Every structure is written in structure tokens, then in C-alpha cells.
Amino acid sequence: MPESPPPAAPVTETVPADGGPDARLRSVLGALGAPEALAAPLAGALGPGAAEELRDDPWRLLALPQVTREQADYCARRALGADASPDDPRRGRALAARLLRHASREGHTAMEAKRLEEALRSMGVRSPSPALDAAVDGGDAVVFEVLPEGDDDIVGEGGEAAEMPDPDLFYAPPRLGRAEEQLGEALARLTAGGEPVMDSATAAESVQATDERLGLGIAPETTAALVSVALRTVCVLPHTEAGREAVGHVLECVAAMAAESEVGVAVTVPTAQGAAALNAAVPAAAARPLGQLLRDHSPAEPVPAGFVVVAEAMALGAELAAELARACADGTHIVLLADPANAPSAAPGQVVADIVASRTATVAPLPDSPAPGPLAQAAALVSGGELAEVEAPGKEVVTVPAASADEAAHRAVQLLTDSIPRAIGTAADATQIITSARGGEAGADALNTACKERLNPGPGALGGFDPGDRVLLTGRGPGYVPGDTGRLTGAADGGVEVELAGGAVVTVADPAHLRAGWAMTIAAAHGSRWEAVIAVFGPEARSSRPQVHTAITRAERHLSVVQAAGPALHEAVRDVPAIHRQTRLVSVLREA
Template sequence: MSGTPGSEAPSQVPPPQAAGRHPAAGDSGGGDAVGRAREALEQMGAPAGLAEPLVGALGPRAGAEISTDPWRLLAVSGVTPQQADYCARHVLGAEASPDDPRRGKALAAHLLRQGAREGHTALEEQRLAGALRSMGVRSVDAALSAALDGGEVLSFEMVDEPDDGDDFDGGDPGEVPDPDRWYALTRIGLAEQDLGEGLARLAGTSEPIMDSATAAETVEATAERLGAEVDPRTAAALVTVALRGVCVLQHGAGARVPVAHALACAAAIAADSEAGIAVASPTAQAAAEVNSALADLGAGGDVAAVPLAVLLETRSPGVHGRRSERPIEAGLVVVTGARWLDVDRAAALVDACADGTHLVLLADPAQAPSAAPGSVVADLVASRTVHVADLPEGPDAGPLARMAESVAGGELEEVGAPGREVVVVPADSAAAAAHRTVQLITDSIPRALEIPAEQVQIVAATRGGEAGTDALNAVCKERLNPGPGAHGGLDAGDRVLVTADGPGCAAGDVGYLRVADGDDGNGQGGGAPVLAVELPGGTLARVADPAQLRPGWAITVAAAHGGRWPAVVAVFPPETRASRPQVYTALTTAQRHLSLVQAAGPALAQGVRENAALPRHTRLVQVLREG
């Protein structure tokens, strides 16, 4: 990136990706604020279309703020540093110095927002300073101080103590190393800090729910009652759950039965000890899958999973009815599919657990980390501050699980699938991949496997391109539910993806849009339409803003994380930059059938073999170790 404010033309400043507007508090209707922002944008040569997202990001004084500090444009998603530099030169002329503290402040926050989109919760000072210098900021200290003074950024000092194991030799411990300084967006940094401190609180206040001998007897009695054979590893893990405040139970792709056993036995321990249990899953689809497994085991009446948004009584992103003042009414809280947890949701969950609550996270370590910032489960395991146990694989895992396990081991191999549980569909171009994908969901899978199109989910590696989710959704909309797009581009009956947490639903939920007539204020119909998403099981989750919905016939791997569907068409276009966790996560969203549309050629297997992890910069390990 150039260190001099660029000369990029104003017409090239892109509009934000997010649709709709979210006026800030105090902007009654937002019209005046948007108008003032539009005027300010036009004066600096930027598109007037940025006005609404700018007010959403900065509030009703957005126009005044960018007039005095044009680099505040970087608060809008999609605006690049070069484009903000152009606007600054347009407004400030020769005063638009590359080393202007306002520029440094905005660039620091921009880099942290960019990092958050990649899953990082914080950046170490040297890394952030190096990125700022590459953008022409010479006075890095002044830029970082300005960012801290602005309130959007926080700094944390952390001592990275080497993990040398237990040393009882009485040697000289040496000097305490100098602390490292990390920078984070305020909301994310505080959430990660709260999460670490909350986990330490649970670990420090918990008492055994049941002694080890009684817990083992309860597991044995539960297995006998259900006519099931519980693996000794599962029984040992459940004894740990009864004894310890925070546990991680790891499992693989074929552990549907052991996970159901673990939940049934945990419910029995909670019932016999009168502690009570609550089980949550990432999404409505995931909760339905857990409950199906419990029903198959004969334990459907003992315990049931609900979406985490339901357990926390989520009202809007970051706002929950269950919190420290009104905690979850259970002494044992279990979350399945916990790799999906980011620091925000995990912090909310821990905050809603009263002192002494036992928290259990069930997670598949081969899956990708959360779509939002954080690597919660991996950090918990790496910290060595919580108790970790492994569940066994289930009996006769089947072709889907075998293929997923081969990917987890670094190899993309075809497996025998006599019941067509897994089908690899080669394609020599993105256009061919798109054609085959639509053919599979609309014809081949419903006809050959008797799985209706409503139960087939497309999961694509990319959003853009001919075989990305945007293009596939457009074709599926035309084929499966054509309409004028009366509700923010959507129509009743469209399959939709929820993009923000809300009452009864979470980002990543997929359902069908239902529309009812609204009340006109006098108890009569004819008011603004009421939108709701019908989720698995028939639950209706009301949605206040159509901007929180996107077409959902095709969704990205990140959006699919935490979801499970009877059949999945996983699409890897030629431009895919694959990783092992990404491919594994896509495969494990399928319950009964997977069609793998492979247009990436040898690069897909190479990505699985060589890109073994998606590393993230986080602080949680150090926060946990500091206690």
C-alpha cells in the first residue's frame, strides 16, 4: 500500500456490502442526518450512496465528523485506505499528510476491524505498528495513542509465560519477561477479557455435582435403562463433568451416538443430583439434529437441546435476557457444536452461568473456528486450565464420517458409498459447477434419493463468482420461488439465511420467509408486513429488519458452521483457496448425503494436505493462564 494519500477517483469508492440502514440512537427517522452526510460526501467526491451506512456506523453527526476528519470514512465496510486518502486530499488539500494523527488513528482501527473479519481478536503491537508503517505512518506511537484516546481501541499488556511444565527442582525461576502489548477493538477486547475471567470464576467456584463413584453408577444405570452400551471413555468423561467446573469433550465426525450417550448420562447426573441441566446448540438445525439423535437412543424425554439464542433469550446482537443478574436456571450447562462459539457469544454464555455452574463444551477439533472473532475451544484446550476428555467414535460411522476423518488426517479421498451417501461430481469450470449444483438440488437428489429440495442445502466455498453463493442463490430463486422481491429483495416462501442474532434465532440459521399483515395501530390489518423465519420444527422467529436476511439456498462454509442438513451440495469453484478445516466443516454439515461438486482440481486436495489450520491471533490463552 502506498504511503502517500492516493489519487483514486471518487467513483471507485465502493458502497458497503451490507444492505439496509441502521440509524443511530438520537436520529429520529435518520432523514436529516443522512441528508447532511450525503452533502458532506458529495463535497469530498465520494458517492452519496455511502450516507446511510455512514450514519449507521458513526451516528447522526456523521456528516460533521467526516467534514473535519475525512478518514472517518474507513468506519464504513468496503472503503479502502486509498479511497479515504483521496477524499482527505479533496477536502484538506496539502494538509492531508500521510502522518496526520487522524489518519493514523483511523488506520489503526481499520486494521483491527480487518483483523476481526479474519477471526483475530487482537493484534500484537509490533505487528500492528509494522502494518501502519507500511501505510506511510511514521509516528506510530502518536497514531496508536490517538486510537486509544478515541475509545474504539483498547490496549492490553500480557506476559507470555513459557509452558515448561512443572518444575520442582527449586531452580532460579529467572527474570519475569517484559509484557507484550496487544491492541483490540474495544467491544471484542472486553468480551475476550470477560470470557477469560468468567471461565476462571466458574472453575474457581464449582463444587462436584456428584462424587466419582456415584457418577459412574449413574452412567451405568442410565446405559442399562436405555439398553445402550456406553464406551468406558464416555463414562470417564462424564465422571469428569460431575467433578469439574469447566470441561471440553472432544469428538470426531462419527460421534453422533457417543454424543447422544454423553448427553443422556449428563442429564441423569443432573437429575439425580437435582442440579438441573440445560443443553444448547448453535442453531435451530443443530438442535434438531441433537434431539433426533437423543430420540433414536430413547432419551428424547430426558433432555432436549435448544438453540443458544433461545437459552440466552437473545433479543438482538449482544443483548440477552439471561445474564449475571438473571442466570440460566441449571447447575449443568452443555453446549454442542462448540467450535462455533466466538468470544462475544461465549462471553454472554459464561456471564449467564451462575457461580458454581458446571459448563461443558462438546466440540469437534477438526472443524473450522467460529465465523466471528475468536478461537474459544482451541484456546481453552491450549491453555491447559480446563479439563479435556475425548469421546470415542461411534459404531459403523458410515461413508460421510469416513470421508470427513480422511480430510481431518490431511487426505481428500473418495470412499466407498454403496448407498450413495457421498458422490463426487467433477466440473471443469465455475459455470459447469453452477449448472451441476442447481441440477442436483432441483432434480437429481430429490429424484434419486427421495430427499426433497427443501432439505438440500448448498454450501459454497466462495460468495462471488459464477459458482459462488450470490450467483447460485439468484438461479435458485428463479427456479424455486420466483417473485418481485417485495421485502428487501425477498418474497414469502424464499429460503433465507439469518445474518444477525435475534429473538429465537442466530446468525447462521436457515429457514423460510413467512409474511403476515401487520397491525395498523387500530387493531386492524393493513399495517407494515410482519416478517418471520420458519425454522426447523415449525418455530417462527420474527425479524424486525429485512437487512438481517439474505437468500439462503446457497450459503458460505462460514455461515454453514453450526448447521446440519439431511443433504448438502458442497461446491468448490476453481478459485477456491481451500484449507483442511474449511473442507472438513463443509463435509460435516451433511447428515445423510453429500454431493461434492469439485471444480478446484488438484488444488483442493493440496489445500487439505498443506493448509492444516486457520491460525488466529487471540489473547484468551494468556487471560486464562493469568487467572
């Protein structure tokens, strides 16, 4: 498609009389001077009325990420001639929607009006207000008023009531705006209707009994946290990688308290692989993957448990968190186990951080183990801003230097297929490659191609995949959520069958939900753990302290760090301590 051709006269498309919706859409695209190959993705983005929408508004092309602003403007000039204006509200609506979609891909759930207006002006929209109104009226955005944080004193000088500050305006994609509202409402409902499961003395006695029965050596800080869990309806239990022993103690004791109180417990992890790893480490957890829990429960059929415990809760995005909270019955106690040094979720939002910042939940930190192993020591160094070697007599942590992206990719495949199985005793099936990016010679896509050639070559008869391929699920479907991993077992009615980590089998009908899974990005790996992890940082890596921490804490037994980023990786760990996201959840929770 041309980028910036001269303006043309308006064009009237010829629509076939009996060609059906696809033919009509291709005809409209042709009249606009756009490739007919865009018909299928545009129909997916706009729905069955795509042809009519595009005929009335050529800037609807911007619903596709591959179409540039200049290309959409060219098509608008073809359709509208001299009436095509940079200030056309239809153009502004499309650009505002694109900006919000881009922000959501970066993890934000909302954009401040001032930032959104500034961005629109930079795109030639001289009057952003009509553009934003059009986005709201067209269903591409919702707008919220948020009172700025600051002085809570409502009394002014002389004892008179102080003037309320003007609210800030925020715009959000409708689904994300609804999710944060629903999450706030659900947590407020649980808090308002919640009662202690046990009094503090009984809870402490239950913990002591469990400690004596299992010989756990539970620390006083863990006991205090468990008393809070029994008393309060929403609890966040922060922990470090060195605090994973305390996480196990919490799971054992909550199961005991639930049994004694006859209220039941449900433990969930955002991914199937995460649940399988947790069950291997703490069999009493009986954890279920979040996708399967939400398949079976909803507000109409809530989770039958007095305690709902979420491990790896930093991986929980706003939409899934809202769905889970809404599926909890009145009186349920929600417990979030989270390592705050990890990155926020791959999906939009920063649920745990916002709940803590809102001061609407009880926060009870768990203690570190007095003798952390090499993996926990490496994580502690990174969380403190240092990327350094640790003593690892059992080869728990190994750094593999690489001079280029090509060498990094070669080393990663060699580690997966030969070195780790031979030297560590962990099979390739239990080892995961995690990369800082999808693209590039050392990115996930290139590594997946190399891994398939070595581990499961085939013709790709099932939409580019073969039975036995390791796959990553990137969309939402019955029984699975983005981030779930498994092995493709064959064709099924309406799609392909995938056996998830842990043994559950799901049918994936949408081919777009499947991606090769021998290698995946840090974001995709969030919430999961494997026996061994190969963390690959190529020369093009753009990273941060939370991302590096997330990558290295995916390993249960062995970590190989393939380092081709040089000093830039050390600088990222030292100089980029946090990932900023714009969300509304703090204000929603406080208002609720």
C-alpha cells in the same frame, strides 16, 4: 470517487439550515468530493453525529469498507489542503481501526503491536505510536499487555529473583477485547465456585444405570468423560465424526445425572438448524438454539441448570461464548462437545482451542464408533490430510466432477431440485448447498439466484424477498444469531417474520440481517446439520483441511461433493492443516 487526484485547496461546505442530519451529512460529503450516496451507510457506521465527525476528521470515511485509502486521502486534501499529512493522527487512527476490523473479519480477536505498526508504516504512517494512541483515545481500539509464554522459572542465577520479561502489546477492537476478558472472568468464576454434582462412584453408577435402561453400549472412555463432567465445572469433550454415537450417550447420561441430582440441564447448539438436527437424532437432548437461550437468560436471570452442554462448540465465537458463560449461575458445569478437526467459528475467536491450550479445563476425549459409516470414514480421511473416495453402497457419499464453475453451479442446482430427491429420497427443503465462497459463478450468491428462480420465483416484494424464501440470518436480533436459517413467512410489524428451523418464529427488523439461504458458505453453515448436503468447490476455491472437513460433516445422511477445483482441493486438504488466528483468550484464562 477519484482514486488519486491532485491536491486541492481547503473547501468549506454549505450546510442547509433546516435540512436535518441527512442533509448536513450529504453537504459535508459533497464538500469533500465524495458521493452523497455514502450518507446512509456512513450514518449507520458513525451514528447520529456523523456529519460533525466527518467535518472534523475526513478520514472517518474509512469506516466504510468500500472507501479506499487513496480516496479518503483525496477527501482529506480537499478539506485540509496542505495540512493533510500522512502522519496526521486522525489518519493513523482510521487506518488502525480499519486494520483491526479486517483482522476481525479473518477471525482474529487482536493484533500484536509489532504487526500493526508494520502495517501502518506500509500505508505511509511514519510514526505509528501517535496513530495507535489516537485509536485507543478515540475508542476504536483497546490495548493489552501479555507476558510471553516460555520459562515459568522466577528464580535466576545464584538464587536471585529472575527479571520479568517485557510484555507484548496487543490491540483489539473494544467489543472483542471485552468479550475475551468477560469470558475469562466468567469461566474463572464458575471454576472457583463449582462443586461436584456427584462423586465419581455415584456418577459411574448413574451412567451404568442409564446404559442398562436404554441398552446403549456405553464405552469405558465415555463413562470416564461423564465422571469428569460430574466432578469438574468446565469440561471439553473432543470427538470425531465417528464419535457422534458417543455424543448421544453423553447427552442421555447428563440428562439422567441432572434428573437424579435435581440440578437441571440445558443443551444448546450455536444455530437453530443445529439444534433441530440434534433433537431429531437424540430427542432426550431437548436442545435449544443459542439465540433463543440468550434471549431468555442473562447474568441477571441466569440459566436454571446445573449442567449447560454446548454441542457443535467449535462454531462458538468469543462474543457469544462470553455471553453464554456470563448467563450461567455460580456452580454451573459447562460441557463443550467439539470436533477439533473442524474450522474455528465464523465469528472472531477460537474458543474451544484456546480453552484446551490454556490447560484451565478438563479435557476428556470421546471414543469413535467401532464401525463408522461412509460419511464418518470420509471425514476421517480428510482430518488425516487425504481427500479420497470411500465405499458407499447406500450412496451416502457421491463425488460429482465438474469442468468449470458454470458446470458446478448447474450440477448443484440439479442435485438439489432433482437428483437427491429422486435417488436419495431427501426433499430439497432438507438439503443444503454449501460453497467455498460467496462470489463467482459457483458461489453462494449465484447459486441462490438460480435456486430462487427454480424453487420460489417472485417479485421480491419484501425487501427483495418473498414469502416461502429460504433465508440465512447474518446478524444478531431478538431470538436469533448469525448462522440461523429458516423460511420467510411474511411481513410483520417493524420487519419480516421468519420461521426458524425447529419452529420458533422471530421478527427480523434489519434488512441487512437477511440473505438468501438455499446456498451458503462453509463459515455460515458451521454449527448446523442437514439430512443432505451438496458441497460445492469451484475453480476459485481457497480452502483448507478444516474448512473441507467442516463442509462434509454438515451432512447427516447424504453428501454430494461437486468438485470443480481439481488438484487444488486435494492440495489444500494435504498442505493446509490448520487455520491460524491471533487471540488473547489463552493468556486471559491463565491470568484469571
